Amino acid sequence: MGLQGQIIPYKNGEKEEDDDERAGKEISPFPPPPLHSKFAVVGYALTSKKIKSFLKPKLEGLARNKGILFVAIDQNRPLSDQGPFDIVLHKLTGKEWRQILEDYRRTHPEVTVLDPPDAIQHLHNRQSMLQCVADMNLSNSYGKVGIPKQIVIKKDASSIPGAVAKAGLMLPIVAKPLVADGSAKSHELSLAYDQQSLQKLEPPLVLQEFVNHGGVMFKVYIVGETIKVVRRFSLPDVCKRELSNIAGVFRFPRVSCAAASADNADLDPGVAELPPRPLLEKLARELCRRLGLRLFNLDIIREHGTRDRFYVIDINYFPGYGKMPEYEHIFTDFLLSLVQNQYKKKST
Numbered sequence: 001m002g003l004q005g006q007i008i009p010y011k012n013g014e015k016e017e018d019d020d021e022r023a024g025k026e027i028s029p030f031p032p033p034p035l036h037s038k039f040a041v042v043g044y045a046l047t048s049k050k051i052k053s054f055l056k057p058k059l060e061g062l063a064r065n066k067g068i069l070f071v072a073i074d075q076n077r078p079l080s081d082q083g084p085f086d087i088v089l090h091k092l093t094g095k096e097w098r099q100i101l102e103d104y105r106r107t108h109p110e111v112t113v114l115d116p117p118d119a120i121q122h123l124h125n126r127q128s129m130l131q132c133v134a135d136m137n138l139s140n141s142y143g144k145v146g147i148p149k150q151i152v153i154k155k156d157a158s159s160i161p162g163a164v165a166k167a168g169l170m171l172p173i174v175a176k177p178l179v180a181d182g183s184a185k186s187h188e189l190s191l192a193y194d195q196q197s198l199q200k201l202e203p204p205l206v207l208q209e210f211v212n213h214g215g216v217m218f219k220v221y222i223v224g225e226t227i228k229v230v231r232r233f234s235l236p237d238v239c240k241r242e243l244s245n246i247a248g249v250f251r252f253p254r255v256s257c258a259a260a261s262a263d264n265a266d267l268d269p270g271v272a273e274l275p276p277r278p279l280l281e282k283l284a285r286e287l288c289r290r291l292g293l294r295l296f297n298l299d300i301i302r303e304h305g306t307r308d309r310f311y312v313i314d315i316n317y318f319p320g321y322g323k324m325p326e327y328e329h330i331f332t333d334f335l336l337s338l339v340q341n342q343y344k345k346k347s348t
């Protein structure tokens with residue numbers, strides 16, 4: 001079983017006594033375990049971009065203080081020859097890596113894989129990504145959460161105007177690549193102001209009704225059971241006069257990235273007010289369960305003119321946590337909770 005059997009869970013950096021110590025300070029006849037055996041080991045397989053933005057010295061230092069070590073996985077060696085790990089944290093694409101991880105999960109059921117590849121795959125398609133939210137049909141005293149009306153166009157751009165008319169999609173329409181795999185191409189979005197122009201688009205696509213939301217969106221970061229909300233600038237509203245005067249399809253840039261923070265902007269309170277926390281907590285909890293994921297964020301907009309009508313427009317796996325306030329504490333506490341749950345399972 002390797003280190004897992006010897007892991008002594010740390011609570012906020014303090015070593016908890018194990019049974020032997022509790023039983024009256026018996027001195028073990030064996031030499032003290034090597035340092036690393038007192039640590040939980042997190043093997044990580046991330047791109048260099050993600051390592052740079054996420055695995056910063058402050059995170060590693062805080063993790064070490066809490067008894068957690070990050071160890072890079074060598075993608076050129078068999079995963080089973082490495083470790084042993086308590087947790088495998090990853091964000092790599094490709095069928096080969098998914099297969100390696102699925103095989104590893106079968107032979108190492110005691111290791112927590114963050115997150116299962118097939119669950120992540122669910123978010124790589126902009127139709128299946130939002131289906132869970134649509135199925136949930138979340139509505140309570142705090143508000144209602146849905147998804148904008150949308151259709152999928154797999155091929156044949158010439159069929160788009162007819163399909164849009166048949167589905168009753170209202171203009172303007174946001175056109176998004178069906179595949180959302182983190183590639184630059186998957187972020188190439190367009191806004192269409194008339195139906196005929198839609199024929200210029202390149203399927204496969206999701207065509208989603210544009211919802212006016214006051215030019216501000218909410219990025220809801222989820223790390224296990226913890227959520228953190230930030231405001232980002234977004235596309236501006238489209239008024240009816242504008243819609244009647246403009247025709248065509250226009251590509252737009254990544255308007256809501258980290259540089260577009262709206263947290264300190266002087267905004268209309270009706271637009272800037274964060275969605276009710278109890279609503280977000282219920283949404284996040286339900287999505288964790290339905291998607292089988294613990295590390296993702298939600299892009300949420302409030303329909304302009306309403307107080308509590310919200311739409312989820314995007315879900316990202318393992319997003320830019322490095323830009324989430326207090327992410328080092330939140331993330332290391334989350335990893336610690338996983339290790340302590342593993343320890344409790346082994347002790348029962």
Ligand SMILES: O=P(O)(O)O[C@H]1[C@H](O)[C@@H](OP(=O)(O)O)[C@H](OP(=O)(O)O)[C@@H](OP(=O)(O)O)[C@H]1O
Pocket residue numbers: 049053181182183254256257258259299314316317318319320321323
């Ligand atoms: O798809 P959208 O909604 O744009 O969400 C993106 C993706 O999650 C990006 O990850 P990826 O490029 O892997 O898809 C992430 O970049 P990083 O993970 O590099 O930070 C962005 O972080 P922010 O730039 O903080 O928004 C986040 O906004």
Ligand SMILES: Nc1ncnc2c1ncn2[C@@H]1O[C@H](COP(=O)(O)OP(=O)(O)O)[C@@H](O)[C@H]1O
Pocket residue numbers: 148174176180186187188189208209210211212213217233234235255256299301313314
């Ligand atoms: N249905 C929509 N209504 C209004 N604005 C939208 C809609 N869909 C996307 N947007 C705008 O486009 C931006 C990017 O869309 P998103 O679906 O999050 O794609 P990406 O995965 O590239 O971030 C959003 O942050 C928002 O500003």
Ligand SMILES: [Mg+2]
Pocket residue numbers: 256299314
């Ligand atoms: Mg987004």
Ligand SMILES: [Mg+2]
Pocket residue numbers: 180314315316
């Ligand atoms: Mg996205």
